[in-house]
Amino acid sequence: MATRKIITRTSRAAEAAREFTFSRELIPGLSEDGRAPEFLRAYRQRAWEAYQALPMPTTSDEAWRRTDIRGLRLGEFRLPQPDAYLELPGAPASLLHPVADEEQAGQIVLLPGGKTEAWLDAELARRGVVFSDLATAERQHPEVVERILGQIVRPEEGKFAAMAAAFASYGAVVYVPRGVQVEKPLQSILWAPGASLAYFSHLLIWLEEGASLTFAHESASPTEPGEQTLHAGIVEIHVGAGANLRFVELQSWGEHVWNFTHERARVERDGTLDWIFGALGTHLTKNFSDLDLTGQGASGRMSGFYFTAGDQHLDLDTQQNHLAPHTTSDLLYKGALRDSSRSVWQGMIYVAPGAQKTDGYQANRNLTLSNKARADSIPGLEILADDVRCTHGATVGKIDPELVFYLLSRGIPRDAAERLVVEGFFDPIMQRIPFEGVRTRFQDAIQKKMG
């Protein structure tokens, strides 16, 4: 697809001159001992080169027009020291609690400085399911990692994708062999506290033909007022033919975190993906979430919710790419905004030539709770086939005072009334979330954000 680029030489040059201070020596397994397998070293070398070659994005780049990252203090970030988790705040019990409310079949907790806690149901391991942190998977299942790494998201897609690909030491690998049904959910958690730190993460989720899985991933940290922390991440998802993945992704980063992620799911013939995306934290987020429906009959549903306050800035870029006939996509993102926070949703449905009988839907609904909050909602269609159904809708509205009056007239105080209206606004999204734990987490966040 053609992206329009407007290049303003002066500002671009000034921004491009700004650089992070990460050196090649920080790339895991690349330099120090040569123990990493050749394919990994090649991948990270390639990513490193892309990272060096790519300029910092600026608002002159179409995808970054509404997100200005000049405030990011590039020089101040360092990687967490080994065993940094011993010095930093620990993860709250509520975070470690399963968000998918059933009993789980495995959990990975990634802690600062490389400490990992992980377990997997022994029977699943016996049947060939791989579920471990990235470093362990590289050692124990190099053939799996080789097969799936970098297949969906390319390091060259952007500065931050390249950084994450090169430096990621917080990662999880979920691999489900052909035909294996994982009945109970798996969960991974990245706990990334601290200030002036850089966290690079890489998630690989791979379902072979006919496999099925429910997987929840959450990133979280406590807010460090006045500080900055950087997160760059890649999420690569493959849903094989006839496979079925339910993926719940929650970010509750501290409000000092600058977060950049490149995520893409590829769904093959008759595969289904139910992708739930919740964003509550960060100071600034730029997120790319792409759904590639590559096989006939593939379908994907994307459900997003976000709630921003203070000066949070959330920029969500979604793509629903119908690359084969008879594919179905359904996106609903809903967001509420308080104070002077801002959200951007930019969504595109693309239908490739020949991708007939596709059905694409996208809707973005925003509720602004203050006059200073701003939501930009930009839907888009690019349809190169002639027998398709594609619809979209985008709205930005305020709380209707008549609704509030009605609730007041029933004795509900104003703050509770507004909370109820906001909860009601999100209810259609909540209905799409099959996990009590996720719903509760989000409802708690609404309570907290509504003050």
Added chain:
Amino acid sequence: MSDLTIKNLHVNVEGKEILKGVDLVLTQGEVHALMGPNGTGKSTLAYALMGHPNYEVTEGEAWFKGQNILELEPDERSRLGIFLAFQYPVAIPGVSVANFLRSAINARRKAENPDDKGIPIPEFRKMLRERMDLLRMDHSFAGRYLNEGFSGGEKKRAEILQMAALRPEIAILDETDSGLDIDALRIVSEGVNALRGPDLGVLVITHYQRILNYIKPDVVHIMLGGRIVETGGADLALHLEEHGYDWLREKHETVSA
């Protein structure tokens, strides 16, 4: 015994005076009808008593339980025991009837006791089922988003359901009969009648006599040009039905002219 005593109430809407000195005593335990032609200020009185921000009180008082309710926030008026059944209730997207009512009940409990943990779910469900049965509502109603996609009759029943669940001491029914077919009108009226008692005062606002066949008023007030111009017994409504409002217009407009 708490009456609602309205004294010399003046209300502006968008800078225009609509109520021009309303005096009315709504006695607890009684049903009063407020009748009058369209545009005469009946609904304005209802909204002003509930505290809608677009209705500006410029003069007057409304006393209930020793407080001038016009000085209270709408939610405080509600918790004090005032209820308004809206003529056009708004839809609350994403909020179910049950969730809404539980929130309203819990708000009352919390106002009385800040440590209250809310009504126990089984108790709430039992109460709600009883009240829905009273109004011949299907129990699935509780799970629907409040007023969203409701028919006219369903909206009015939902209003009376709220009244039945919240147990006010003063209930103002603003044109509850409008848009109802005869069956729905009967059901809604039976619901109101079932709630009648010594602890409830009802003000039935209507411009048709029809609803008063089902909800028998103790007192009938006639409003014209922003004032109560006549007060009488149930027979006053019948007289209106027969003779219309013209005789009143002649009588009072002549006087004020």
